[in-house]
Structure formats: structure tokens, C-alpha cells
Amino acid sequence: MFTGIITDLGTVESLEPTPGGARLVVTGRLPHDVAVGDSIAVDGVCVTVTSLAEASDAVMRTFTADLMPPTLGRTTLGGRSGGDRVNLEPALSAGGRFGGHVVAGHVDAVGTVVGRTAGDLADQLTVALPAQLARYVVPQGSIAVDGVSLTVAELHDNADDAGGCFVTIGLIPATLEATTLGQRTPPDRVNLEVDLLAKQVERLLAVQEVARA
Template sequence: MFTGIVEELGEVVEVEPHGDSARLTVRGPLVTEDAVHGASIAVNGVCLTVVETSGGAFSADVMKETLERSSLGVLAPGSRVNLERPVRLSDRLGGHLVQGHVDGVGTIVAREPGERWDVVTVSLPPELSRYVVDKGSITVDGISLTVVEAGAEHFTVSLIPTTLELTTLGHKVPGDPVNLEVDVVAKYVERLTGAGRGSVS
């Protein structure tokens, strides 16, 4: 379980294809300082399992489904990535409950720079729109954000200077893909109430 509060802006060192999977090596001295084999680290909001660490970097195997259902498939050496270690039970929950399971991939549609923040519009897969509401929570590339405006095909978020400086969203441009994870509480409520039955497997 994660909180969507990015700890470190890492960098992809190597991507090794292995048939229908790939091994991803990422430089992140902070998140690797206590990482061991089998530990979890969220990379752009995708929970990955550490297979080895060396010199401030860690490697993780990424299966075909993850490559196809997230934006990790387009990463290359030099790509910046958001990194977060799992939350500990004694930690403050600064963002919201994030599983590290990507629900879909959106695209940066537009950015509107302001004096102190940017307003970013992100496309929203139609099957996810019912989980996204004004002032609700959503995870974009592993970042816990508050939705400003929710539409049927897009949503907007406001990015404060800290988010712009310390995460990949400070560098993303229109056309770039981003991983999306909707609030898991909304999905459980739907399941328990039977809302949307017949359209959700």
C-alpha cells in the first residue's frame, strides 16, 4: 500500500527485454537505501518487486500485462520516474490509499501555466469516468492529486510548485501518457451497492 506522496524523482538506467517481459533498472538512492530483494517500490504508480540493488539503483522484472496496461512500456534509459516506498503502519497518510495497481492510461491533453501552479488536463478512459468526481482523489503516475473538474472524457488537476519540481508532472507535455489509479474506495462502494452491475466484471 502506498500514499501517492512521491519520495524521489528517479531515472531509468536500463531496460532489458526478455521475450514477453522486461527487466527495468532505475536509479533512486533514497528509495534503495533500505530496499532488499522482494521489497516493493512504486514506479510511476506501478507496484514493482525489487530483484536486486546496486550502487543506488534497483532492478525489477515487469511482466507483459504490466507493460501493455501501463505507461512503463514506453520507458527508456534517461526517462524520469516517480518513486515511492510502501507506507508503514506508523506513518502519516499524507495522500490517499494507493494500491500501485494501474486502472488505465491517460494522456496529458493540455497545460495552463499560472503564476504559482499549472492546471493540467488529462484524458480519462470512459470506463473510469464513474469513479472520478470533483474534489475526489486520483493517482497520476503515482502522485496523489485532487481532481478540480471531472468530465466524461477528461479531468483537471492543479499542480503546486512542489509537485512541478519534484515529480514527472513538472516535465510532462501534451501527448505524454500517464498511469491512472482511481480511488479504490469508490470501486468498493460500487461493488457493495451493486451500482454499475452488468458493466463491471
């Protein structure tokens, strides 16, 4: 489990195809107790560390993760290349500080940045969400964008037949500096994970409805 609080900006060393998908190699600052087999969120995507080595800087470490076809098809990681910056968050340890919201690292869909406005106190980023996610998003609710826990400042339903919605989020200077969202502009694609609790409630209500039928 993650919280959407990014701990470091990592750098993609390479993304190479493999017979079963692709192999991603990333360098970044990781806690000293991270080990092979642990989970790390890369741009909001939960991956498993398959190898781990010290990088040139004693603080930096290089890790490898294998990406399966569903991950490549559902997220933006398949489009990464050497030199790209990515948001990193190790899995939350027992007793760790919970600063964001519940983030599973299971990306629901890819959205598109459709607007960006600079402000005195914060930038405003507007993202188009696909129709299947619109019902899980509410004003002042939580959403993870490229793994970053954010609050929905404005929500506008799409008026055309495609459905979906537009979400506007505020990006304070600390978020702009500590995450890749400082560089996101139209028409960039971003990984989206809606509130897990909303999906659980929907499923529970659906099961109850079937039981009553």
C-alpha cells in the first residue's frame, strides 16, 4: 500500500523489451531497508523490485522491475525511455506516517492533461478522465495522478456523448518541485487511480442489490 506522498524523483536508465513484456531500470533515492521483492510505486504503478544495486552515489540506488503486458497496456510506463524522470514511493511500512490517502498502486486508466494555468500560490492542472472513472470522483475527494495524492478542486462532467469528466487540481510549489507534475502540460498522458474506498463501496452495494433481487 502507498499514500501518494512522493519520496524522490527517479531517473529511468532504460526500458527494454523482454519475451514476457519489458524490463524497467530506474535510479533514485530509496530507503536503506528496501530489498529485492519489495514493492515500489513508479509514477503510481506498483512494481516489484527484481534486482537492486548501489549506484555511483552512495545515497542513490538502481533497481530493476519487470513489466507485464497488462501494465504496459494500462499505464504510461511503456512509453518511458532513458532520462525520463519518474515519481517514486516505496511501500508504506507498518507504523509509517500516513500523509496522503489510500493508494494501491493499481492504475485504473490513463488520463490526458488538457489544461494548465499558472497562479500566484498554485498552478491549476486540468485532466480529462475516461467515462468509466467519472462516477468515482467527487469535489474535494482524493485522486492519484502519476502516483501523487491530490485533492479534486473542481469537477466538470463531459457534456458530449463520450461521458467522462474533467478534473482540476491545484499544485502548490512543493508539489511542483518534488514531483513530475511540474513538467506536465497538454497533451501529456498521466496514470490515474481513483479512490479505492469508492470502488469498494460500489461493489458492496452491487452485491447487496443482487442479494435482494
